[in-house]
Amino acid sequence: MSEPKTPTTPAGDTYKGWVFKWTNYIKGYQRRWFVLSNGLLSYYRTQAEMGHTCRGTINLATATITVDDACNFVISNGGAQTYHLKASCEVERQRWITALELAKAKAANMQAESDDSGDDFSSSSPPAAHGQSGAAQNSEVQSALRTLGSKVEDLTTCNDLISKHGSALQRSLTELDSLRLTGEAGDKIRQVTERATLFRITSNAMINACRDFLALAQAHSKRWQKALQAEREQRVRLEETLEQLAKQHNHLERAFRGAAQANASADSKSTAGPGKGEASDEDEDDNEFFDAMEENPEFITVPADPQFHKRSSSNVSGFNSEMCSDDQSLNEEPLAMSQESPSQELVPLKKRRTRIPDKPNYSLNLWSIMKNCIGKELSKIPMPVNFNEPISMLQRLSEDLEYHELLDKAAKCHSSLEQMCYVAAFSVSSYSTTVHRTGKPFNPLLGETYELDRRRESGYRSLCEQVSHHPPAAAHHVISDRGWTLRQEITVASKFRGKYLSIMPLGTIHAIFGKNNHHYTWKKVTTTVHNIIVGKLWIDQSGEIDIVNHTTGDRCHLKFAPYSYFSRDVARKVTGVVMDKDGKAHYVLSGTWDEKMELSRVMQSSRGGENGTEGKQKTVYQTLKAREVWRRNPLPDGAETMYFFTALALTLNESEDGVAPTDSRRRPDQRLMEDGRWEEANTEKQRLEEKQRSVRREREREAASQRTSSQSEDGAHHDSHQAIWFERCEDRITGEHIHIYKGGYWEAKDRGSWEGCPDIF
CATH class of the missing domain: 2.40.160.120 (Porin)
Structure with missing residues (x-):
């Protein structure tokens, strides 16, 4: 086995590299490819699996990170998931710990912001439609612009007061300057006059900048709303694409499962059964499928020994006849059904129906209904x-x-x-x-x-x-x-x-x-x-x-x-x-x-x-x-x-x-x-x-x-x-x-x- 590669940070918050993960007592630590991105830590057996098969993912927002010794560390998510990991050296472990703590902090902040934004919505209320959500967000943008405009008006009022008082201050300073004071007093008056002038110019510049910002915000608000709507439509398209991919993935799973069963039936004819070591490399990885x-x-x-089959060779196939002869060969009481004549069924009172109307094909967004129902x-x-x-x-x-x-x-x-x-x-x-x-x-x-x-x-x-x-x-x-x-x-x-x-x-x-x-x-x-x-x-x-x-x-x-x-x-x-x-x-x-x-x-x-x-x-x-x-x-x-x-x-x-x-x-x-x-x-x-x-x-x-x-x-x-x-x-x-x-x-x-x-x- 080659030495693990040093973790890399190709872009943004993504962090990836080889880490040893504890699997079970038989195989111990196994090398896995870990990827840290957007507050989620995922792992794969190889880098090639990143495109199609994720072996497990843990959300760092609610996870705890503890250090065992120089190279080992543990990530746990409330007992539901626990990863026991080991880096190749102490330096590499510290790099991972630093990256994980940073990602955890960002994920926690994002979750807190998301929770705050959702406080106004009742958990029992049905999810809003896309149009209603868009209208609500447009209303929020307009409200923000109105608030911003009121603040700029407040600044304008302050500007007028500053101009008024500043002009009065300059007139007073001019009058003082006209007294032709000499010495240190005259220098101080000229210095105060210059500072007052600079202060008025800076205040006017600040008010003008705020006014320009408000004009730009009003001019671009419609463009922002269109961009937001486009992103929302893109998300819907991605959800539909994801569903189609999941259906195709499920179809391939079923095909693979059928082939595996066919192979298992063929193997069962030549072998006693699969060995335990062939069952799985990952014993605790998937919470949905069992070990x-x-x-x-x-x-x-x-x-059984041939002595128990002395009379079996002459039996015809079928449950009753075989059971009867085998039981009698053991000098035991035969099954009651072997002694009976076929039962006579009564004629039904009415003919029962054999069809119902075909199921209509109605489309429905399941996720829009179920996402607020998890755990209920x-x-x-x-x-x-x-x-x-x-x-x-x-x-x-x-x-x-x-x-x-x-x-x-x-x-x-x-x-x-x-x-x-x-x-x-x-x-x-x-x-x-x-x-x-x-x-x-x-x-x-x-x-x-x-x-x-x-x-x-x-x-x-x-x-x-x-x-x-x-x-x-x-x-x-x-x-x-x-x-x-x-x-x-x-x-x-x-x-x-x-x-x-x-x-x-x-x-x-x-x-x-x-x-x-x-x-x-x-x-x-x-x-x-x-x-x-x-x-x-x-x-x-x-x-x-x-x-x-x-x-x-x-x-x-x-x-x-x-x-x-x-x-x-x-x-x-x-x-x-x-x-x-x-x-x-x-x-x-x-x-x-x-x-x-x-x-x-x-x-x-x-x-x-x-x-x-x-x-x-x-x-x-x-x-x-x-x-x-x-x-x-x-x-x-x-x-x-x-x-x-x-x-x-x-x-x-x-x-x-x-x-x-x-x-x-x-x-x-x-x-x-x-x-x-x-x-x-x-x-x-x-x-x-x-x-x-x-x-x-x-x-x-x-x-x-x-x-x-x-x-x-x-x-x-x-x-x-x-x-x-x-x-x-x-x-x-x-x-x-x-x-x-x-x-x-x-x-x-x-x-x-x-x-x-x-x-x-």
Whole structure:
């Protein structure tokens, strides 16, 4: 490795050069090319990367710079970013420290000026249009000119007074001079006269210069305004160009990602998997994409010994037949589904629709809306319907039932471990609808409901109700004639982080099977929406799910691997292990959350050798051949013009007679958006939200007048709103305070009586 070059300062405030940066404990310090410009410190692996790939940037305005020793120094930005750097010598380190401190001071001053200029604007106000901004700035220029003119008038007045008093002073001095005083007194009088004359000339020159400056300012003000407008238009063009470049960059990323996956699938046939050292050179550099080194599986699966496959050779391909023969070869009970004849589906009451109006192509400047929303809760941001899809969050919850047949099969299983496999596949299947669904569902109004009656077609009935507005919470209850019940209360916590949006569903999902009274619970993982500002939106799911059977103690641990540029593994990967109450593994699950899941029966397990990461050991499972347990349904034709809705999603907002007046199908702004009338939908959405706020204020006034505080036992404040079809109680399994269906909805529908429903639309 060649010696680092001395930092250079080619122009202005730009400062660049080679510095050693700490990467990780394996590779230690690595040489990186750093560039300091406009208060930002960025770095690259090489100088050639400056044109296309920045490895990281830190804003010096809020950063702290500390010196460790003769050559080392640390730059930290509030804990979110920390660079441990080392210069080649103490002189070079001092040059960098001097440049960084100077850049930090300038950046802090610029930020303070920017903050001062923005104090008059409310953070909750929508951003002004370009014309309004230009008018405001023109008004500021005119005000400044008027102020300047008044000051010049003040100077003119002073000039007149100076001239008046100066003339009087000169006359007095002339009179003194006419006395023909001799000696020292005469010299003093002549000296004072000369100084008075010089003072009057200088004062006149100053006033004339101020008057000329005012004339020039008035003459050039229009030219300045035109130049300012031209700069503003240039900025808009640059923003549009940046967006186009980001889209092209995203397209190239996707192409590269597809090629990498193809190579990974080819490599997986010849090798056991990528080595850890090949994963990434930068482990902590990118906050948006996760560390590829963490994506190594926690276990390894290998084919079981031939003795376990004695009868496998005669089996036909397919889940049921293979599982049955393999289970019987182990003298264990076969899967219940292998003993059944195909189920007879009931004829549906009506033909469901297969299309909705195509999505209009409306342009919108996303940054103009989102730039003032960074760090806020998504539910508190007033968003136009341009970012929505014509469906509510209650309907999105109902979409979890698209693969309800997995629960139907689980209800018929005799083995709790087999049942756990189906429940785990069901928990993964609910994410398959999100891979292309970048639109935001409508936030339900308080008291809004949604029913999904598929009893004749699929044997289940589903009911959702928005039971809380802040925080937004929806209760969901499903009961099936085929032996299972599903219930959940989901509260969504979300944060906009500038480059991406994190959505964290809070709440527990319960599945209860009546045949054996098995009760399962699990939670949802985090959803991340990337490329919020520029580029093509894409969604990732990451985190871990623990599914617990509270009746038997069986558990399933699922891991959703986050996407990484540097991983050679398949994208959107999900892995899991089904274990009994004693921790013994019985099944291994693997697949992707957007395509399919497979399971393999575990024959033997053993602890492998150290995998090289902090002495951890992987478990090696010997398994039978993997069998498919779930596969995603194909999207309908033309889905790309219909918000990428699935066949079930296309029917969710279909008009239906007999539903409650609070049903999401009756929501006018959502219906207008589905019909393509987005401007009217935005107007209607604002009306509904203001109506909801008015009702809430009235409810709070009534509660205050009655001096009844909606204070819970734990001291937390809650809205006094009472749900219609759900009641709040403590869950005996999890100990959480949740809303559970209290009954009455379907009976009210049969009677056609909805007296207790509020007027929310």
